[in-house]
Amino acid sequence: PVVIQRADYRPPAWLVPDIALDFLLDLAATQVTATLDVERNAAGDGGPLRLNGDGLVAQSVSVDGEPHSAWAMDGDDLVVELPGDAHQVTIETTIDPTANTQLSGLYASGGLLCTQCEAEGFRRITFFPDRPDVLSRYTVTLTADKAAFPVLLSNGNPMDSGEEDDGTHWAIWHDPWPKPSYLFALVAGDLIATRDRFTTMSGRDVDLAIWVRAGDETRTAHAMRALIASMDWDEKVYGREYDLDLFNIVAVSDFNAGAMENKGLNIFNTRYILADPETATDADYDGVEGVVAHEYFHNWSGNRVTCRDWFQLSLKEGFTVLRDQQFSADQGSAPVKRIEDVRVLRSAQFPEDSGPLAHPIRPDSYQEISNFYTATVYNKGAEVIRMMTVLAGPERFRAGTDLYFERHDGEAATCEDFVTAIEDGAGLDLKQFRRWYEQAGTPQVDVGMTHDAASGTVTLAFKQTVPPTPGQPVKQPMVIPLRTALFDRATGRHGGEHLIVLADAAQTFTFDGFAEAPVLSINRGFSAPVAINAPQSVEDLVFLAGHDDDAFARYEAMQQLVVQHLVAAVEGRLDDASREAGRAAIGGALGAILADTALDDLMRGELVMLPGEAYLAEQINPVDPARVHAEREALKAWLGRELGDAWRGLHDRCTAVPYGLDAAARGARKLKTQALVYLAAADPVEAAQRAKAQYDAADNMTDRQGALMVLCGLDVPARDDALAHFHARFADNRLVIDKWFSLQAGSLHPRALDHVRALAQHADFTLTNPNRVRALYMAFAANPQAFHAADGAGYALIADLILALDPINGNVAARFVAPLGRWRRIEPVRAALMRAQLERIAAAPRLSRDVREQVSKSLD
Ligand code: HT7
Numbered sequence: 001p002v003v004i005q006r007a008d009y010r011p012p013a014w015l016v017p018d019i020a021l022d023f024l025l026d027l028a029a030t031q032v033t034a035t036l037d038v039e040r041n042a043a044g045d046g047g048p049l050r051l052n053g054d055g056l057v058a059q060s061v062s063v064d065g066e067p068h069s070a071w072a073m074d075g076d077d078l079v080v081e082l083p084g085d086a087h088q089v090t091i092e093t094t095i096d097p098t099a100n101t102q103l104s105g106l107y108a109s110g111g112l113l114c115t116q117c118e119a120e121g122f123r124r125i126t127f128f129p130d131r132p133d134v135l136s137r138y139t140v141t142l143t144a145d146k147a148a149f150p151v152l153l154s155n156g157n158p159m160d161s162g163e164e165d166d167g168t169h170w171a172i173w174h175d176p177w178p179k180p181s182y183l184f185a186l187v188a189g190d191l192i193a194t195r196d197r198f199t200t201m202s203g204r205d206v207d208l209a210i211w212v213r214a215g216d217e218t219r220t221a222h223a224m225r226a227l228i229a230s231m232d233w234d235e236k237v238y239g240r241e242y243d244l245d246l247f248n249i250v251a252v253s254d255f256n257a258g259a260m261e262n263k264g265l266n267i268f269n270t271r272y273i274l275a276d277p278e279t280a281t282d283a284d285y286d287g288v289e290g291v292v293a294h295e296y297f298h299n300w301s302g303n304r305v306t307c308r309d310w311f312q313l314s315l316k317e318g319f320t321v322l323r324d325q326q327f328s329a330d331q332g333s334a335p336v337k338r339i340e341d342v343r344v345l346r347s348a349q350f351p352e353d354s355g356p357l358a359h360p361i362r363p364d365s366y367q368e369i370s371n372f373y374t375a376t377v378y379n380k381g382a383e384v385i386r387m388m389t390v391l392a393g394p395e396r397f398r399a400g401t402d403l404y405f406e407r408h409d410g411e412a413a414t415c416e417d418f419v420t421a422i423e424d425g426a427g428l429d430l431k432q433f434r435r436w437y438e439q440a441g442t443p444q445v446d447v448g449m450t451h452d453a454a455s456g457t458v459t460l461a462f463k464q465t466v467p468p469t470p471g472q473p474v475k476q477p478m479v480i481p482l483r484t485a486l487f488d489r490a491t492g493r494h495g496g497e498h499l500i501v502l503a504d505a506a507q508t509f510t511f512d513g514f515a516e517a518p519v520l521s522i523n524r525g526f527s528a529p530v531a532i533n534a535p536q537s538v539e540d541l542v543f544l545a546g547h548d549d550d551a552f553a554r555y556e557a558m559q560q561l562v563v564q565h566l567v568a569a570v571e572g573r574l575d576d577a578s579r580e581a582g583r584a585a586i587g588g589a590l591g592a593i594l595a596d597t598a599l600d601d602l603m604r605g606e607l608v609m610l611p612g613e614a615y616l617a618e619q620i621n622p623v624d625p626a627r628v629h630a631e632r633e634a635l636k637a638w639l640g641r642e643l644g645d646a647w648r649g650l651h652d653r654c655t656a657v658p659y660g661l662d663a664a665a666r667g668a669r670k671l672k673t674q675a676l677v678y679l680a681a682a683d684p685v686e687a688a689q690r691a692k693a694q695y696d697a698a699d700n701m702t703d704r705q706g707a708l709m710v711l712c713g714l715d716v717p718a719r720d721d722a723l724a725h726f727h728a729r730f731a732d733n734r735l736v737i738d739k740w741f742s743l744q745a746g747s748l749h750p751r752a753l754d755h756v757r758a759l760a761q762h763a764d765f766t767l768t769n770p771n772r773v774r775a776l777y778m779a780f781a782a783n784p785q786a787f788h789a790a791d792g793a794g795y796a797l798i799a800d801l802i803l804a805l806d807p808i809n810g811n812v813a814a815r816f817v818a819p820l821g822r823w824r825r826i827e828p829v830r831a832a833l834m835r836a837q838l839e840r841i842a843a844a845p846r847l848s849r850d851v852r853e854q855v856s857k858s859l860d
């Protein structure tokens with residue numbers, strides 16, 4: 001395989017300051033004429049003009065208006081020999097958007113034409129130096145049949161438009177901001193807009209439009225609110241103003257990812273735009289808000305300052321995830337948002353960091369860049385920059401980002417540029433901190449505490465290790481900022497937080513004034529993305545779960561209490577007495593949380609959540625996933641019985657709260673279904689009645705989906721009735737039917753695997769729509785009981801999917817390899833079955849580069 005190395009970066013030989021693109025749009029045969037003004041790059045190697053292509057045929061090549069023959073194909077690339085330093089190169093190609101099932105480049109989605117160019121889709125449209133360090137001003141002319149494509153959109157500002165006698169019309173768009181090809185976009189189709197307006201901090205009016213299919217316009221209000229709030233927030237918090245007269249968003253049903261930040265023309269998966277109470281859950285509302293903000297924030301962190309090469313992806317993605325997390329925290333409950341973000345990190349990124357696909361946030365090599373849009377680059381990347389905010393404090397961090405934007409505006413920058421700007425602007429020394437960009441793996445921090453009663457001193461002794469990862473057997477110590485508090489056992493209070501910054505493999509820190517050993521609260525707010533092994537007894541954890549004044553630490557204590565108990569149970573280290581004692585401690589802490597009137601329900605909803613099976617499995621190596629599942633379910637059932645009246649009372653109380661988007665109503669909805677979950681584990685018959693009542697009474701999707709989720713896991717007649725009703729009621733809403741697939745694939749039902757097999761044959765299932773594929777198979781792969789079926793049938797099902805999907809959409813197919821790739825950390829019988837499926841995939845005669853890379857790394 002061809003392996004691209006970060007160290008091999010060379011500046012481009014030619015630059016393209018301006019490009020004119022002419023599209024004669026047609027679903028089956030779109031003609032593209034690209035006219036490139038090219039200039040030799042003084043910093044380049046003096047070589048020929050290399051124009052990347054992917055499956056393209058050049059129908060004509062001309063230079064400075066004359067047919068040109070000094071060009072040759074080098075694989076998929078077109079290489080033009082050019083004398084001198086500046087020319088105009090014109091190339092004609094024809095592409096078939098309908099045949100484009102990969103959804104990269106120009107493709108058709110339900111009669112609509114749209115593009116996805118990141119990372120390397122532009123080369124599927126026309127020949128071009130398709131690399132992010134070639135920035136061009138784009139002028140785009142779109143011509144199409146007016147009846148079929150009444151709306152014609154591209155980046156930037158509309159310049160002119162007109163109609164012809166033959167039923168076609170045309171529009172010219174110009175984007176004054178130089179941009180890399182991955183930010184190019186066009187959309188053509190029958191769409192209608194919801195419009196609004198935003199006045200920027202310098203008083204400029206910006207027209208805002210969200211384009212959707214007719215019928216969906218009633219569900220765009222939340223996205224528009226989120227957009228306006230994002231524009232306002234970025235001005236206030238980062239001093240960033242929007243820079244065009246128009247901001248367009250288009251929602252499409254067929255999309256490989258969540259959304260795309262194309263300059264002035266964001267294209268979204270409908271899933272992250274459309275929301276109303278009847279069809280979208282509270283989590284969906286949050287998803288819309290977060291993704292709208294994320295894409296908007298890219299206008300500065302990604303577009304105005306872009307990436308020099310794809311190894312720098314975390315420069316824009318890590319920073320933009322941090323920005324969207326900060327925004328969402330400011331819109332609602334900051335502690336709850338932090339807990340949610342850490343949960344995502346632990347369930348998605350920690351397993352990636354401990355598996356065969358582990359890579360630093362700035363990778364050193366890749367075969368297919370699409371495989372590096374990962375939780376590591378995005379979420380760990382955000383955590384790394386968040387640590388800079390912890391080290392610098394908000395004001396100094398802002399000085400650092402101001403300097404970064406000022407220094408690199410209009411440039412294609414590197415992660416190193418970002419770190420240097422933060423160093424200079426915030427006045428930090430980040431020399432050793434840079435290891436976070438170089439080393440993969442989740443650092444493990446072991447803490448010991450000694451107390452000297454005579455002197456009243458407490459000593460914390462730290463040891464850090466970074467585990468070996470592929471290609472990185474030996475690691476150096478990291479800079480790890482740990483917000484820490486020491487609680488006095490007598491008063492239940494602490495005397496102020498300390499920021500402990502680890503930098504060595506082993507270090508001690510001493511604190512005075514403790515007559516007795518304090519209770520340790522560490523990594524408060526999850527100030528560093530590490531795993532901590534601290535001396536916290538069950539009593540300490542119960543204390544922190546009930547009293548810590550840092551909301552995250554309180555959640556963490558509750559999680560730790562359960563993790564310690566379940567890991568011991570799975571590893572067979574609990575006798576009957578210790579099992580009872582462990583359960584009693586958890587039950588006591590949970591009961592106190594349910595009774596704590598000072599807590600709001602949104603936070604209570606976090607505190608009562610059991611750690612997920614993926615996170616639990618991370619603590620045990622090798623792990624038997626069936627035992628994790630069984631022990632977690634048994635604890636849930638015990639808690640359901642032990643606190644039965646509290647759960648019933650909670651369900652009744654929350655049921656009485658009317659629908660609203662305020663925090664109290666959202667909290668009530670969250671807890672209502674959690675109460676059902678515990679009751680279902682303890683008393684399925686009673687829970688089924690309550691779930692059915694909740695389903696029947698639901699006036700919103702959060703309650704309806706919650707009730708259906710619980711029913712789906714139970715073997716009761718109400719299950720099938722509710723599923724049938726749900727399908728019939730929402731048959732014409734694709735996003736809701738996705739939920740119908742997911743709920744069944746992710747359910748606790750003992751025959752979930754059979755259900756998935758049957759659902760794959762359902763008339764509504766298709767491999768060509770990524771949302772539908774993910775709805776069924778990602779939910780299944782994340783359902784440990786079904787995926788890890790003892791006979792390996794779950795693994796075979798995912799391997800079958802990968803093989804069937806790969807020729808249609810290799811990018812999406814490759815996403816399903818990771819669940820099989822975790823075989824090394826699974827008990828030997830299942831590990832062999834998983835590996836066998838990876839070998840079966842590897843033996844296929846033709847695989848996409850995407851799947852080939854993930855499978856070969858998973859087998860290594
Ligand atoms: N920057 C966008 C990345 C993206 C993408 C990557 C690979 C394949 C398809 C894709 N669609 C969008 C999304 C973002 O992070 O904002």
Ligand code: ZN
Pocket residue numbers: 294298316317320
């Ligand atoms: Zn992004």
